[in-house]
Amino acid sequence: MKRNRHPYLFTPGPAPVPPEVLLEMARPVIHHRTPHFAAVLDSVRQQLQPLFGTRQEVILLASSGTGAMEAVVANLLSPDEHAVYVDGGKFGERWGQLIRAHGATAHQVRVEWGRSVRAEQVEDALTANPQAKAVFVQASETSTGALHPIAEIGEVTRRHDVILVVDGITSVGVFEQKMDVWGVDALVTGSQKALMLPPGLAMVALSERALAQASKCRGRRFYFDLLRELKSQRDEHTTAYTPAVSLVFGLHKALELIHAETLPRVFARLLLMAEATRAAAQALGLEILPENPAPGLTAILAPKNIDSGQIVRYMRDELGVWVQGGQDRMKGRLIRIGHMGHLSPFDMLTAVSALEIALGRVGYAFECGAGVAAVQRRISQGI
Amino acid sequence: MKRNRHPYLFTPGPAPVPPEVLLEMARPVIHHRTPHFAAVLDSVRQQLQPLFGTRQEVILLASSGTGAMEAVVANLLSPDEHAVYVDGGKFGERWGQLIRAHGATAHQVRVEWGRSVRAEQVEDALTANPQAKAVFVQASETSTGALHPIAEIGEVTRRHDVILVVDGITSVGVFEQKMDVWGVDALVTGSQKALMLPPGLAMVALSERALAQASKCRGRRFYFDLLRELKSQRDEHTTAYTPAVSLVFGLHKALELIHAETLPRVFARLLLMAEATRAAAQALGLEILPENPAPGLTAILAPKNIDSGQIVRYMRDELGVWVQGGQDRMKGRLIRIGHMGHLSPFDMLTAVSALEIALGRVGYAFECGAGVAAVQRRISQGI
Numbered sequence A, B: 001m002k003r004n005r006h007p008y009l010f011t012p013g014p015a016p017v018p019p020e021v022l023l024e025m026a027r028p029v030i031h032h033r034t035p036h037f038a039a040v041l042d043s044v045r046q047q048l049q050p051l052f053g054t055r056q057e058v059i060l061l062a063s064s065g066t067g068a069m070e071a072v073v074a075n076l077l078s079p080d081e082h083a084v085y086v087d088g089g090k091f092g093e094r095w096g097q098l099i100r101a102h103g104a105t106a107h108q109v110r111v112e113w114g115r116s117v118r119a120e121q122v123e124d125a126l127t128a129n130p131q132a133k134a135v136f137v138q139a140s141e142t143s144t145g146a147l148h149p150i151a152e153i154g155e156v157t158r159r160h161d162v163i164l165v166v167d168g169i170t171s172v173g174v175f176e177q178k179m180d181v182w183g184v185d186a187l188v189t190g191s192q193k194a195l196m197l198p199p200g201l202a203m204v205a206l207s208e209r210a211l212a213q214a215s216k217c218r219g220r221r222f223y224f225d226l227l228r229e230l231k232s233q234r235d236e237h238t239t240a241y242t243p244a245v246s247l248v249f250g251l252h253k254a255l256e257l258i259h260a261e262t263l264p265r266v267f268a269r270l271l272l273m274a275e276a277t278r279a280a281a282q283a284l285g286l287e288i289l290p291e292n293p294a295p296g297l298t299a300i301l302a303p304k305n306i307d308s309g310q311i312v313r314y315m316r317d318e319l320g321v322w323v324q325g326g327q328d329r330m331k332g333r334l335i336r337i338g339h340m341g342h343l344s345p346f347d348m349l350t351a352v353s354a355l356e357i358a359l360g361r362v363g364y365a366f367e368c369g370a371g372v373a374a375v376q377r378r379i380s381q382g383i
Helices: A019-025 A035-052 A065-076 A090-101 A119-128 A150-159 A208-216 A226-236 A245-261 A263-283 A308-319 A347-361 A370-382 B019-025 B035-052 B065-076 B090-101 B119-128 B150-159 B208-216 B226-236 B245-261 B263-283 B308-319 B347-361 B370-382
Strands: A058-061 A082-087 A105-110 A132-138 A163-167 A186-190 A202-206 A297-301 A334-338 B058-061 B082-087 B105-110 B132-138 B163-167 B186-190 B202-206 B297-301 B334-338
Touching: A019 A245, A019 B019, A035 A058, A035 A186, A035 A202, A035 A245, A058 A065, A058 A226, A065 A090, A065 A132, A065 A163, A065 A186, A065 A202, A065 A208, A065 A226, A082 A090, A082 A119, A090 A105, A090 A132, A090 A163, A105 A119, A119 A132, A119 A150, A132 A150, A150 A163, A163 A208, A202 A208, A202 A226, A208 A226, A245 A263, A263 A297, A263 A347, A263 A370, A308 A334, A308 A347, A334 A347, A347 A370, B019 B245, B035 B058, B035 B186, B035 B202, B035 B245, B058 B065, B058 B226, B065 B090, B065 B132, B065 B163, B065 B186, B065 B202, B065 B208, B065 B226, B082 B090, B082 B119, B090 B105, B090 B132, B090 B163, B105 B119, B119 B132, B119 B150, B132 B150, B150 B163, B163 B208, B202 B208, B202 B226, B208 B226, B245 B263, B263 B297, B263 B347, B263 B370, B308 B334, B308 B347, B334 B347, B347 B370
Parallel strands: A082 A105, A082 A132, A132 A163, A163 A186, B082 B105, B082 B132, B132 B163, B163 B186
Antiparallel strands: A058 A202, A186 A202, A297 A334, B058 B202, B186 B202, B297 B334
16 A cells, blocks of 8 residues: 555455444443443334344344354254255354254255355255254345345245344345345344444344244353343343443444445445446456355456456555455455445545556456546435 | 543453554564564463463463463364363353363353352262362352452362363452462463453463373364474464454553562552442442452442443443443343453543443432542552
């Protein structure tokens, strides 16, 4: 970042945090069993509901998103039960690991990385495994940038009378979630993506059906006991265990900013960034991985025979522009650019400009400026 | 806090955070899989070792202290195993709940609230339950302000060849810990006490014996898998799951401040505050609860027939001075004043002054100013 005043953060989480939120978090710490904290907690829990698309209560946890994923597994599946999970990337795979770690049987619906699961695949898995109690899926698979069709899957799980658990870590606050309408029974998210906060806070909402299942569940949990947390947060207006107080204050400010912008505008801003980035990739002769891309991030395939890690490192070390490479089997093949957090469409000019420079350095042949021009065109149409 | 510029935080956690640390946490967020974060993580893990009194590696977790307590249970006890735990307060009780929540059998060593366990009681429990694999205890029981004799218990657990697990949430950074010398196999702490940070970060160190036991352990865990975390933090210089980045930066600054002050001076400062507060209680004709008081907090018994909640609320609502009441069976009976965090002996003048005013309001008869004078005397001797 030799000539930059500061690094540019375009990773698909952590995402940039607004200065207002950073300063809110820098306020002196207060105790968490006080009327002041209670009012803030009540307010953020309520303000989160429209982001989840639910009238159910949102539960806060002091953990990263994986902790919340574990919480729903441990509260909804008993050790000897069965579940179906959609494995279309690293985070889908994680559902399988979590289900097995808690002693339940995990039936995989395998989806090629970058593809979206079809609702029929989930239906087939439930028909083949009638003992399954739940389906676990990502709304947006962060490792591939692919969307999964939650509304359609919700129709299937309702028909089969099983619980639908959705990882919304890169979808809550990114595009419209209709938890109640879609029949989602558990929706999970984390603080460091669209909520414009540092990592360390996670949120879960449970349907009435999920609450009933949790009350019978024999899964092992204590710190992640969601019914105890819900009771404490609802009745005592504080968390069962010490909350991440400064992050809760930061969340209060972030939600104020989000609702001031209004959710439809937030969603439109993110989508515009995603579309501008996709247009840039196309203009540069590059493909994106997902067939049905999520708006939270764009996963671009590196040119043939070029290691994406080289591009990502050059962008980071020489240009001060941070994007992310591929994970696991996509290592060396992907360039993932995030659109979540404190970012605006114009920022994509920077991301794409740096990408072009790095592509030039690694010997890829393209028309210099074509990507930036594509971003510019898409922005000008979108305003 | 009608006439105060700001509230005064004397709760035994969360404790006040220095402005330098708050500002460090307000820095723009960076990604956690980068050389910069790696350097900070390595540095904090190393700088924590002297606070733990260990040459073992310290593992960071994004959770509150209870999460780290659960982590050691889930990594050291398999579902059908037995353990002994010292129950001398709310946090001792929590060990029992955690052990049972993970399907193991918990044998209680009951200790009256305020008393310290005797090593012989632990020895008797191990003799009576030879199948026990571990002993769980607090170094300092925050609900009563009592110390437990960890060095002596360590002799017992070594003799019986069982694992010793210690909750150091109000002892690490508060007084000297000699984890390796005392034979402690797992030592746990949280961010919001002596480490002068907001809550949301926890730390664990494991002995070689504990590491070996963890590798065989069948306890259910994923987010709290300590061996995976250790491997990731040691080999990849980052956490297995997204870390609470801003808290880790804050910790880096807090440890810089702690080591600049030097640990012996930190411990002496805390002890001076504790002794000054105890002297004030005595001068006011009040008793403290613990027979062997911990330096991190002072738990004062409310005068007979007076509800301590009334005193605590008056101090908070009318005077802007926040202390804590009693928990569970000590509800209404205790006034707990913390000495941890960004506090100095002179601050105890404020705490005791407010306590005196509140005592006067609830009709307790005492010589006004006697407590403040006692603090003053103890400070002047200690300088």
